[in-house]
Amino acid sequence: MDAADIPQLDATFSALSDGTRRAIVARLADGEASLSQLAEPFDMSLTAVSKHLRVLSDAGLVDVEKRGRTRHCRLRGAPIKEAVDWLSKYEAFWTDRFEALARHLAKDDQDKKERER
Template sequence: MAYYSTPLDSAFHALSDPTRRAVISRLAEGEASVTMLAEPFNMALPSFAQHLKVLEASGLIASEKRGRTRWCWLERARFDEAADWMAAERQRWSERLDRLELYLDTTQNDEG
């Protein structure tokens, strides 16, 4: 598995794949067994398990074995970290665009 410098890098890498995003969407409804999660996908279980491994390594999901079945669920903390990062970036870009708008208004008024 690739090395990512921060947990957030790992989370965004995990979310870059549509299969893994679909798994996240399903787990948003509640915990599920690996078999239940794999059912909608046309791939061998070992291949699907690699997707779960990436998600778990990123901290987006957790799992445990209960009897003969492995169950998975979301780990909300990593999603909160990603949401906080995106909110900060959105704020930063909003401020930059506000300054640009002010600059453009000022230069247009000077010309007019």
């Protein structure tokens, strides 16, 4: 990932910073849905859900297509894949840290048992 990808990454993380938008993305991962279908589980107006969809669309995460009187939404995977790829770079770092912590805790347990003898 180079510097040109950073604005897209920022937009992705910003759009996903809201729980409602994450829930919409999770629903769209199952397939295309209409605006009214997306709004069903939320205690908010269609206008409010539309605003969330606009943020997701502006970030490139969702395509919204009007067919007749109905707006249909579908997930775009590329920006999410870029975010996952960026995060995966840090997976080894955190895995190493957790393994070091586990070794430290195991050593502390062993030292404690030896002192108790």
